[in-house]
Amino acid sequence: MAQKLVIIGNGMAPGRALETLVARAPGQFDITIFNAEPRVNYDRIMLSPVLSGEKSFEDIVIHDDAWYRRHGITLLKGCPVTAIDRAAKTVTGADGTIAPYDKLIVATGSSPIIIPIPGHTLAGVVAYRDLDDVDAMLKAAAIGRHAVVIGGGLLGLEAAAGLKLRGMQVTVLHLMPTLMERQLDPAAGHLLEQAMQKRGIDVICRANTHAILGDTHVTGVRLDDGREILADIVVMAVGIRPNAGLAKASGIEVNRGILVDDRMHTSDPDILALGECAEHGGTCYGLVAPLYEMAKVAAATLIGDASAAYRGSVTATKLKVTGIDLFSAGDFADRKGREEIVLRDPARGVYKRLVIEGERLVGAVLYGDTGDGAWFFDLIKGDKPIGSLRDMLIFGPAFQGGAVLPPTAAVAALSDDTEICGCNGVCKGDILAAIADKGLTTLAGVRAHTKASASCGTCTGKVEALLAHALGGAYEKRTVEPVCLCTDLGHDDVRRAIREGKLKSTHAVMQALSWKSSCGCAKCRPAINYYLLCQWPDEYRDDSRSRFVNERLHANIQKDGTYSVVPRLWGGVTSPKELRAIADVADKFNIPTVKVTGGQRIDLLGVRKEDLPGVWADLNAAGMVSGHAYAKGLRTVKTCVGSEWCRFGTQDSTGLGIKLERYLWGSWSPAKVKLAVSGCPRNCAEATCKDIGVVCVESGFEIHYAGAAGLHIQGTIVLAKVATEDECVEVIAALLQLYREDGRYLERIYKWMARVGHEGVVAKVVDDVEGRKALVQRFEFSQVFAQVDPWAERVAGLDAHEFAPLAVIPFSEAAE
Amino acid sequence: MTTHDVDWIDVGRIVDIPLRGSRVVASPIGDIAVFRAADDAVFALRDRCPHKGGPLSQGIVHEHSVTCPLHNWVISLASGEATGADRGCTPKIPVRLDGDRVMIALPETMAEAAE
Numbered sequence A: 001m002a003q004k005l006v007i008i009g010n011g012m013a014p015g016r017a018l019e020t021l022v023a024r025a026p027g028q029f030d031i032t033i034f035n036a037e038p039r040v041n042y043d044r045i046m047l048s049p050v051l052s053g054e055k056s057f058e059d060i061v062i063h064d065d066a067w068y069r070r071h072g073i074t075l076l077k078g079c080p081v082t083a084i085d086r087a088a089k090t091v092t093g094a095d096g097t098i099a100p101y102d103k104l105i106v107a108t109g110s111s112p113i114i115i116p117i118p119g120h121t122l123a124g125v126v127a128y129r130d131l132d133d134v135d136a137m138l139k140a141a142a143i144g145r146h147a148v149v150i151g152g153g154l155l156g157l158e159a160a161a162g163l164k165l166r167g168m169q170v171t172v173l174h175l176m177p178t179l180m181e182r183q184l185d186p187a188a189g190h191l192l193e194q195a196m197q198k199r200g201i202d203v204i205c206r207a208n209t210h211a212i213l214g215d216t217h218v219t220g221v222r223l224d225d226g227r228e229i230l231a232d233i234v235v236m237a238v239g240i241r242p243n244a245g246l247a248k249a250s251g252i253e254v255n256r257g258i259l260v261d262d263r264m265h266t267s268d269p270d271i272l273a274l275g276e277c278a279e280h281g282g283t284c285y286g287l288v289a290p291l292y293e294m295a296k297v298a299a300a301t302l303i304g305d306a307s308a309a310y311r312g313s314v315t316a317t318k319l320k321v322t323g324i325d326l327f328s329a330g331d332f333a334d335r336k337g338r339e340e341i342v343l344r345d346p347a348r349g350v351y352k353r354l355v356i357e358g359e360r361l362v363g364a365v366l367y368g369d370t371g372d373g374a375w376f377f378d379l380i381k382g383d384k385p386i387g388s389l390r391d392m393l394i395f396g397p398a399f400q401g402g403a404v405l406p407p408t409a410a411v412a413a414l415s416d417d418t419e420i421c422g423c424n425g426v427c428k429g430d431i432l433a434a435i436a437d438k439g440l441t442t443l444a445g446v447r448a449h450t451k452a453s454a455s456c457g458t459c460t461g462k463v464e465a466l467l468a469h470a471l472g473g474a475y476e477k478r479t480v481e482p483v484c485l486c487t488d489l490g491h492d493d494v495r496r497a498i499r500e501g502k503l504k505s506t507h508a509v510m511q512a513l514s515w516k517s518s519c520g521c522a523k524c525r526p527a528i529n530y531y532l533l534c535q536w537p538d539e540y541r542d543d544s545r546s547r548f549v550n551e552r553l554h555a556n557i558q559k560d561g562t563y564s565v566v567p568r569l570w571g572g573v574t575s576p577k578e579l580r581a582i583a584d585v586a587d588k589f590n591i592p593t594v595k596v597t598g599g600q601r602i603d604l605l606g607v608r609k610e611d612l613p614g615v616w617a618d619l620n621a622a623g624m625v626s627g628h629a630y631a632k633g634l635r636t637v638k639t640c641v642g643s644e645w646c647r648f649g650t651q652d653s654t655g656l657g658i659k660l661e662r663y664l665w666g667s668w669s670p671a672k673v674k675l676a677v678s679g680c681p682r683n684c685a686e687a688t689c690k691d692i693g694v695v696c697v698e699s700g701f702e703i704h705y706a707g708a709a710g711l712h713i714q715g716t717i718v719l720a721k722v723a724t725e726d727e728c729v730e731v732i733a734a735l736l737q738l739y740r741e742d743g744r745y746l747e748r749i750y751k752w753m754a755r756v757g758h759e760g761v762v763a764k765v766v767d768d769v770e771g772r773k774a775l776v777q778r779f780e781f782s783q784v785f786a787q788v789d790p791w792a793e794r795v796a797g798l799d800a801h802e803f804a805p806l807a808v809i810p811f812s813e814a815a816e
Numbered sequence B: 001m002t003t004h005d006v007d008w009i010d011v012g013r014i015v016d017i018p019l020r021g022s023r024v025v026a027s028p029i030g031d032i033a034v035f036r037a038a039d040d041a042v043f044a045l046r047d048r049c050p051h052k053g054g055p056l057s058q059g060i061v062h063e064h065s066v067t068c069p070l071h072n073w074v075i076s077l078a079s080g081e082a083t084g085a086d087r088g089c090t091p092k093i094p095v096r097l098d099g100d101r102v103m104i105a106l107p108e109t110m111a112e113a114a115e
């Protein structure tokens, strides 16, 4: 019979232990979890992005209800345990539930410390620990204007940044002379303070809070020196205390936290403790990495695997305020015999500090440029003499010349329990075991079987090095072309990270993937902008500063700095009314050239920038919209006359072309997309050299794709033959969406097809009918937000600054 | 000929220039591109690429550089020099911030030449 396992607390630590248990010993335990919070397990460390609005609660859920159901685990939400009866081996919940156990895990986490100054019980005083606190802050932000955060550590600063992004005026009160004084020296603390001030957050150091003011609700805060600061909400982020009371009351040995041994046993052999409530080797931890290690050991202990032991952890942390890069790892307390190496580059706002004890690196703080954080962290954990590295150490791995090992040798030197993938807590040993047991030979295989490198992807290089190390010559390294010089990651890596990591802004992408430049370059920014737009069509707001000029101004720049304007002529068909309007516009704005284009449109060339809105307004008035002649998106659909007039025409090619153009216009894609529809195989619309082409035949429609006739000439290949127009439109929309989701930025359809293979495309958009419908659905969803005429928006005033000078300096003022 | 040192001309507020963007100031010596980098640093250059005269104000601004919209030369905002393998330089225009006001100065020689 299954043993009864009861868990008190459903935070991040037991969540991880459960994952190991269900994977290693399915069915061995009958599991019941009591959770004081009325919800499932979520990623507590991501509360700050929820507060700032960069993520939603759904984005940070780790295990949803279905997960518990699938694994037969009983989760009692909103039901705190009030007592443990060790003699009877039962726990009692607040609602009276009594649950018997064979084994018990206490994982009650910690509680935020509330300083008992006058006023601390007023409504509007909140801590920062769980979703309820975030909700309370959001509520305050919705009605109030002023927030005070007490405590200038990691949590306090994240809360302050979040509240500021929600539009509040925020003041941080910090007791010490500089921020984060435990990690940073005063100069670096100042850099951080300036960065916060620059975001409009007031920081007051040496601020001793005397009282919180207000009758029933907070109205302000008074400092010892008499200063008063307005506040509609006060967030206390001054520290945490392990939740050990329940365990203590039941007679388990407790110091600051619940005492545990290397196998996570408490003083009662049937009771384990893990997470922030536990104390191991004199330390209570407050970061997830050590708790994850504890979780693995606890699971192993329960299963009866005596080999696992927890030996304490070195910790590293990052400040999660978008745009401020701060990383610290190890121990940087001032102690005898310790030395420091410090690098400052005030112009770049960079500060690095290394703490060395004996011959070993024991601590590192990086501010402004955190790219080498992982490398320093490895050195700290490696605990080996740094020897000759020392002189150049602070410049990071790039400057180590022959002293650093090539990647394969470097991973070979790591111990088996070194964590390779931080997101999913996968160690070197796990990966090597999977490679050996499952016969894996590819990165994709390792991702599928271990999850390593499957989330943010920053550890991809290490995983590849491990594959090379394990397989020797048998491993053919996937060659990734980096997006640009700002990163080592390839396009697919970035996209996966956006999707899996739910990254929703350029800043978030660059932060999460450790971009090497502060704000990207002209290569990566447009690519990231497109990937975000494609992945989050409803949520992401286009970043015009990451668009090339043509797409930013919705007109093509010419060699003399004027622009060309191409209105849409659906399917290449126009009317006297439209032609008259085009002629009038050309006259009115003195447009020098009017030309028929290769794509069956009319191009007005040589328009002055300041005239663009006027030209568009007149074209709009005649019913014309942007032809997107500038877009990495749908360009033109060329048609021939087809069955309506032509003696050979088999179908209404003109009508189908217009239908397609009206359905597909506005969509952004990796590169431009051109279509054509010909009414018979004589192919007068040249459909067989387009990105997507349709050749009509008696029995229906031949859908072609992957043609090109520019830098490279290539005929199309046939994707499918269908009988009806509706099917034809559906297959084309699915094809376009697959390309949008899968094509790399600037990769045209023919290149994409050559990379992914024709068979794969056919399988997804032709054979898999369900999959096709899903693609179409995603396409149509994104069209809801994309089919807005950019010209009309600008005529109505959007981006007006683009079209007018900032100032005009007359002659007299310049040279009086 | 004028005798004063520098005449600073107020051309508007910094917030009217998009972050990582640029606005044009039309002047007797030709268009001037005023840039605002991600860190709020402000620069001003003649709005002409040293390559073939492309309007730098229309390029993508990244760190303290701009990529020309015509053929992707990367120009340093601080010096006006082309970077990387390309060679050429766009004249710098003196610029400073006075509170939130952007002030530029037209070099006298240029202003005279324009007269």
Ligand code: SRM
Pocket: A556, A557, A558, A564, A595, A596, A597, A598, A599, A600, A601, A603, A629, A635, A636, A674, A689, A707, A708, A709, A710, A711, A712, A748
């Ligand atoms: C206007 C037009 C020439 C004309 O006067 O006929 C034209 C003009 C330009 N083409 Fe084109 N192409 C035009 C038809 C074509 C065609 C023929 C066609 O579409 O049927 C092709 C070959 C078909 C193809 O795309 O495969 C063509 C292949 C290119 C290429 C090469 C693309 C490739 O991947 O090989 C470029 C370069 C690029 O996109 O990077 C290009 C780029 C350009 C640009 C956008 C160059 C630029 O970046 O400034 C020109 C913009 C001028 C302007 O301001 O309007 N144009 N260009 C044609 C507009 C078509 C339309 O109605 O929308």
Ligand SMILES: Cc1cc2nc3c(=O)[nH]c(=O)nc-3n(C[C@H](O)[C@H](O)[C@H](O)COP(=O)(O)OP(=O)(O)OC[C@H]3O[C@@H](n4cnc5c(N)ncnc54)[C@H](O)[C@@H]3O)c2cc1C
Pocket: A008, A009, A010, A011, A012, A013, A014, A034, A035, A036, A037, A044, A045, A046, A047, A048, A079, A080, A081, A082, A107, A108, A109, A110, A128, A129, A130, A155, A243, A246, A274, A275, A276, A277, A285, A286, A287, A288, A289, A291, A317, A318, A320
């Ligand atoms: C805003 C914020 C940002 C953070 N950022 C980072 C970061 O960037 N990096 C990092 O490493 N760490 C970060 N942390 C810390 C990290 O979240 C914690 O270390 C981790 O969540 C602790 O896990 P745990 O399982 O021990 O406890 P918790 O996740 O706190 O879970 C304990 C759970 O037990 C429940 N509980 C308590 N008592 C009882 C009871 N009697 N009966 C039933 N249930 C009970 C609680 O309601 C809670 O849900 C952050 C924390 C916060 C609040």
Ligand code: SF4
Pocket: none
């Ligand atoms: S072929 Fe196209 S890109 Fe070349 S000059 Fe003509 S319009 Fe310009």
Ligand code: FES
Pocket: B049, B050, B051, B052, B053, B054, B068, B069, B070, B071, B072, B073
């Ligand atoms: S004109 Fe600027 S790069 Fe050619």
